[in-house]
Amino acid sequence: MRRVEHIMGFPISVDLRNGDPAAVDRAFEWLREVDARFSPFRADSEVSRLDRAEPAPNGLSPDLAHVLDLCDHYERATGGAFSARIPGRGLDPCAVVKGWAVQRAADLLAAAGSTSFVINAGGDVATSGGPWRVGVRHPLEADRYCTVLEVTSEAVATSARYERGNHILDARTGRPVTDLLSLTVVAPTLTVADATATAAFAMGVAGIEWAAEQEGCEVFAVDADHGVHRTAGLPVAGASVAGASVAG
Amino acid sequence: MKRAVPILLLTIAGLVPLWRFEAEPETVVAAPEAPAAAAPDTAAPDVSGTSQAPAASGAQTVTGSLISTKYGDVQVRLTYAGDQITAVTMVKQPNSGPTKMAVPVLVRETLDAQSADVDTVSGATTTSGAYVQSLQAAIDAKGD
Known part of the structure; x- marks a missing residue:
């Protein structure tokens, strides 16, 4: 079954090839919960309340604490290029929340017995039971x-930075990154893939190599000069498409 | 644990070819139609010649300006079908020294990738507004 819902401002598609369709309902329910709890655009979300330093009745929820830990990890790992707290802006852990939340939705489908599915959340992809061509x-x-990549259970x-639309800021300078056009990360989980891709992009071209050094990550990147960079282990679909490779 | 990081930088801006000094042969993508001795690229579309513009398909060619590099002069010609680049040809390239030439690989990989049937599309966050006309929407609409 396929289903698309619009949550958190972007479309989320689930393509479930086996298992219990009711699990898809639960996955979407979880994602709507995440939107309510972690959106910086909702005044009553946990994130907004924390940003206003309002005391939470039961303290920080374990989920939010986990998300903030992830943000801190990537902020340190990128030397501050990535940050959920860009000066002059409110707390915005969206870059980490998205991958983490969608990975957990994927875990829900797997726990309900599905061994073959794809979730695509606004361009971020979690898979199981491939081969899937991404x-x-x-x-x-x-x-x-x-x-085109081919994965079995990895996330992409x-x-x-497309012609119009989102710009990713280097938190060290507060300026948009301009030396990269696109950076794609393949990783065992979408939590890692999404956070690594976002954090690496904030570093600019230097982020390509940084991302490639992260455990379990393969990288495909296009710089502003249209140069194509990729790691040797990138799972490009079809050997003939690979064109060229180097030994790792 | 840090792995060795073989990043492959294959192309350079504005269709200026990247000159790789003593590059490993397998890391280099040959021009589809280099007038000099580059190997034929079987993945490239079959175009009949640099001076010929196939009339029916609306194809046109654009020749870039001459660029001097430390290895010699370089000039590139692009063939378009509509807005899409279908071929990249070297008009001028140095023929001396152990240099190897790479076509803009973004173009080449794009050409190769179009024929692929894909299950899903990865890209920077698509907003719900932009989704309507996206590739992913087409895939979702297609059904099983």
Whole structure:
């Protein structure tokens, strides 16, 4: 079964090939809960309340504490290029919340017995029971792919600067990153893939190598000069498409 | 544990080819139609010649300006079908020294990737508004 819902401002598609369809309901229910609890755009969310330093009745929830730990980890690991607390802006852990929440939705489907599914949350992909072919959107042409990956159960996340739309800031300077167009990370979980892609993008071109050094991560990146970078272990679909590779 | 990090930088800006000094042969992608001795690229579309513009398909060619590099002059010609680049040709390239030439790989990989049937699409966060006209929407609508 396939289902698409719009939550957190982006479309979330579930393509469930086996298992209990009711699990899809629970997965979407979880994602709506995440939106209510962690959105910085909702005044009554846990994140907004924390940002206003309002005391929570039962203290920080374990989920929010976990998310903040993840944010701190990536802030340290990127030397401050990535931050959930960019000066002059409110607390915004969205970059970490998204991957983490969708990975947990994937875990819910797996726990309910599904061994074959794809979740695509606004371009970030969690999979199980592939092979799944994942097209990576061309950074300059919205209707084309710049590469196609093939994964079995890995996650794929892309951070990019397209012609219009989102700009990722380097928290060290407060300025948008301009030397990268697109950076894609393949990792064992979407929690890692999404956070690594976002954090690496904030570092600019230096983030390509940084991401490649992260445990279990493979990287595909297009820089502002249209140079294509990729790690040797990147799971490009079809050997002929790979074109070139180097020994790792 | 840190792994060795073989990042492959294959292309350079503005269709200026990257000159890789003593590059490993397998890391280099040859031009589809280099007038000099580059190997033919079987993945590239079959275009009939740099001076010929196939009329029916609306194809057109654009020749870039001459660029001087430390290895010699470089000039690139692109063939378009509509807005899409279908071929990259070297008009001028140095023929001396152990240099190897790489076509803009973003173009080449794009050409290769289009024929692929995909299950899903990864990209920077698509807003719900942009989703309507996205590739992923088409995949979702297609059904099983």
